[in-house]
Every structure is written in C-alpha cells, then in structure tokens.
Amino acid sequence: MSTSKISSAKKDHSDAIAALQTRFGKQLTTNIMVREQHGHTMTWLANQPPDAVLTVTDKHEVATAVEICNQYQMPVIAFGIGSSLEGQLNAPYGGLCIDMHAMDAILQVHNEDLTVTVQPGVTREQLNHYLRDTGLFFPIDPGANASIGGMVATRASGTNAVRYGTMKDVVLALEIVTASGEIVRTGTRAKKSAAGYDLTRLMIGSEGTLGIVTEVTLKLFGISECIGSGICHFPTIEDACQAVMLTIQMCLPIARIELLDAMQIKACNQYANLDLDETPTLFVEFHGTDASVAEQAQMFTDIIEEFGGRDFAWDTNEAERKRLWQARHNAYHASSALRPEASALSTDACVPISRLAECVSATAKDIEASGMIGPIVGHVGDGNFHVLLLVDTDNPEEVATADGIINRLATRAIEMNGTCTGEHGIGQGKQKYMQQEHGNALVLMQAIKSALDPKNILNPGKIWPEPLPTV
Numbered sequence: 001m002s003t004s005k006i007s008s009a010k011k012d013h014s015d016a017i018a019a020l021q022t023r024f025g026k027q028l029t030t031n032i033m034v035r036e037q038h039g040h041t042m043t044w045l046a047n048q049p050p051d052a053v054l055t056v057t058d059k060h061e062v063a064t065a066v067e068i069c070n071q072y073q074m075p076v077i078a079f080g081i082g083s084s085l086e087g088q089l090n091a092p093y094g095g096l097c098i099d100m101h102a103m104d105a106i107l108q109v110h111n112e113d114l115t116v117t118v119q120p121g122v123t124r125e126q127l128n129h130y131l132r133d134t135g136l137f138f139p140i141d142p143g144a145n146a147s148i149g150g151m152v153a154t155r156a157s158g159t160n161a162v163r164y165g166t167m168k169d170v171v172l173a174l175e176i177v178t179a180s181g182e183i184v185r186t187g188t189r190a191k192k193s194a195a196g197y198d199l200t201r202l203m204i205g206s207e208g209t210l211g212i213v214t215e216v217t218l219k220l221f222g223i224s225e226c227i228g229s230g231i232c233h234f235p236t237i238e239d240a241c242q243a244v245m246l247t248i249q250m251c252l253p254i255a256r257i258e259l260l261d262a263m264q265i266k267a268c269n270q271y272a273n274l275d276l277d278e279t280p281t282l283f284v285e286f287h288g289t290d291a292s293v294a295e296q297a298q299m300f301t302d303i304i305e306e307f308g309g310r311d312f313a314w315d316t317n318e319a320e321r322k323r324l325w326q327a328r329h330n331a332y333h334a335s336s337a338l339r340p341e342a343s344a345l346s347t348d349a350c351v352p353i354s355r356l357a358e359c360v361s362a363t364a365k366d367i368e369a370s371g372m373i374g375p376i377v378g379h380v381g382d383g384n385f386h387v388l389l390l391v392d393t394d395n396p397e398e399v400a401t402a403d404g405i406i407n408r409l410a411t412r413a414i415e416m417n418g419t420c421t422g423e424h425g426i427g428q429g430k431q432k433y434m435q436q437e438h439g440n441a442l443v444l445m446q447a448i449k450s451a452l453d454p455k456n457i458l459n460p461g462k463i464w465p466e467p468l469p470t471v
C-alpha cells in the first residue's frame, strides 16, 4: 500500500492575516505574548506559536475563519484551554489559532433523555456546576479543567472511565466545521444508530486535524444514591496492580480505582500537608445503593487481602471524599513540586488489564535504575497509567535518560498489545510510535486525512510525521 504525501512548509501568512483582520478586527491579535500562550506550554517540547490568535463567539465565525484560511492555505489550530500534554497546540508551520473559550454556552439539557448539548468552550467543571441541581453529572474528568471541545479532540478520559467510559463512549453527536468551512452535523441524540459511517467517533481523538468542533451532545449519568470511597496500602506496586487486575476480572463494578506509587504519595503528603503512608496506594470509589456499596466494599476487602493490602478504610462522607480526590487530582502539581526547577514531563501508556502488573513493575524498575524522579500514577482499572518525569531540560544527559524511559515504556506497552497513549494523544510527542502501533492502518488514516483536508490546513504536523512514511 502506498500513499500520496502530505507536506507543509512554513510560509508567509501575512495576506491571510490581513484578510482575517479586515473581517474580525479586534477579535484577532498578533501579540507575541498571546501567541506564545497559545502554543504548546505544558512540557519540554519547544513552544511554536501561531502567527495570530482569533477569539470566536459562534460557529459562523469559525466557518468564516476556516474558509479564509482554506483560501490562503494557512494552518488552523483550535484551542480549548491549552492543557494537552503532547504538543498538540504547537504551530510548526505557523497559522491561525482559533481560541474557542468564549463559545461556552450550555445549549440544552434533556433531563428525561440524560443528554446535554454544549458549545466546545464549556469546561468539564462548568458543566457539572451547571448540572448540580438536576441529579445528573458528566463523568469524564481529566486532571485539568479541560474544555469539552479539547476533550473530544484528544479522546480524553479520567478517574471515572473504568465505570463510565471515555469521551468515545459519551459523545452522541457533534457539529463540526470542515476544512472548507462548511458546517456539518454528525450523529443524533439517539442512544445508538446503525446509519452509515460513524463520523462522530472518527472526529473523537482526531486532535483538530479533521474538523473543528462547534457543538457537542453528551450523555449524562444519574448521581448514585450512595458513594463510598477509601484508600488502601500495599507492600509493593506489583501487589497493588494484582489487586486491581482481580477486581476488574471479577467484574466488580468499581467506579474509580487509581494507583499512586510511594513517590507520588510522598509528593501528595508534602503538597497538601497529608500524612498518608508512603507506600503504593489505591484510591477507590463505589457507586450504588447503600447495600450495593457496602457489598462492593466487602468484595474489595476480600480481594486486597490476597495481595497484602491493608488499612482499607472507606467512608460515604462527602467532604472526606472530596478531600481524598482533590489529593488525587493534584497529583501532577504535587509531583512537579518535588523538583520545582525541573520541567515536568507527563507520559501515559495503556495495556490490557492482564498485563498491567507486568508493565507497571517493569516501568517502575526502569525509572529506579535511571535515578530519575518519576512518580507513577494511573487510572489502573483501565490498564492506563502515567509517569511524570522531572527533567532538567538544560542537561542533555537527563533529557536522553528521560527519552529512553518514555521510548521503552511506549514500546513495552505496544508489545503487550496495548497502546503508546491511553488518553494524552499523539500530538508531536508520540508520532514516532504510530508506525509500530498501527502498521499499514496508518495509510488508511492518512487517506481519511487527505480526503477531509486536502490542503492539510487543519493542525498540520500532528499525529504523524510529515511527510507520512509509505507502507
């Protein structure tokens, strides 16, 4: 199978910017500080700012801007809140960044159907705050307060995914602006459909390379009558992972099961003034009725005993639960504070649940042997975990060591029939694993890209290296 090559070159975009300025006036800025804030800022990848940033307020503005960019062949990069971790927002060929934050309206809640339709700039916390009196909630919770549009584009997930799924499971329909500036709807509010290609799921995880999302219809879930959460400690990380594997294999309907290794617990203790035992720890949560939560907690107690799990205390107290999960959600910032002068490099991988203990243990040994600080934390019920490496990016030896750990982790996960990323996506950072993970399916992906974006204006230079290798 061979493929036509898509390539881009950094061009002078001043004609396009002049045309955009005429149409949008003060909504467009070329201020360098604003541009840099809209390039990639989260890790050690160099910041590559766009040529201009446009703040949009509705889909028609998005469509007009994309139409102008299409005419001048200028790259277009959508921006949510900028929390993506693999360089998804960088503009290696320059271009226009379309900042979606002002498109933040919650358009329709259908309580009786458990659906909501929102603009893409709505954040996950904003949505749950809005829903607080309805008895419903939106479960996908990446550590950052990300935008729904960004979460669609990166196929995000979080601590609740083990029970409620990822963005691929909760998006029912989208409205998108195509590369030529047309407004198109994909999907309906029906729970399922067998009507043709599933364009909605094609867009989810496409990192802004196939279309710009201007509206999202999501599934909602009822808040359980009873929620119990707790933590327990293990002698080794292998024991903690074995307990997770058995929990999932026994089909215990756990709502959250998160691993924090000893280093991560130390970081959380220091950051939030806690006094947790600095050993591998699982944070868990059960949803259901009073009786079913108690039953799940008992089953979990029985499972962890097999693997030396101890001090399992669980509670239904809401304040305590919030305190516990806040510590978990602060994991990134807590770890960064272990070495504040270093850059924090977050990487993730995901394996079938039966390979979890093996993959996590091998990764932990690799980090230990390297001498780097790299706490492990993860949504282990999905076989997904993260390593946060704290790296002095001015030290080439450290950079090479960190790069080695990430390469070996990605390869290890792929060899276990897993993936080089469970949720952070490919962006610029993980392009080199696409071939190994997808083989000649990569050519089909590129054919889709060529068909939907023939001029390669939508977030070029992401997901795969350019030009794409011929398979």
Ligand SMILES: Cc1cc2nc3c(=O)[nH]c(=O)nc-3n(C[C@H](O)[C@H](O)[C@H](O)COP(=O)(O)OP(=O)(O)OC[C@H]3O[C@@H](n4cnc5c(N)ncnc54)[C@H](O)[C@@H]3O)c2cc1C
Binding pocket: 042, 077, 078, 079, 080, 081, 082, 083, 084, 085, 088, 089, 100, 120, 141, 142, 143, 144, 146, 147, 148, 149, 150, 151, 152, 153, 154, 155, 156, 157, 158, 159, 207, 208, 209, 211, 212, 213, 214, 332, 333, 423, 424, 459
């Ligand atoms: C502390 C921390 C913890 C994190 N934890 C998790 C986690 O647990 N799970 C997880 O999945 N991720 C996690 N992330 C990563 C990040 O939060 C997610 O990738 C999130 O989905 C990005 O959303 P955003 O609004 O920040 O998007 P941005 O970073 O602004 O954009 C991300 C990508 O989406 C595209 N995009 C944005 N909006 C649109 C749109 N409207 N239409 C088309 N494309 C668009 C952009 O072009 C870019 O390619 C974490 C990040 C941080 C900093």
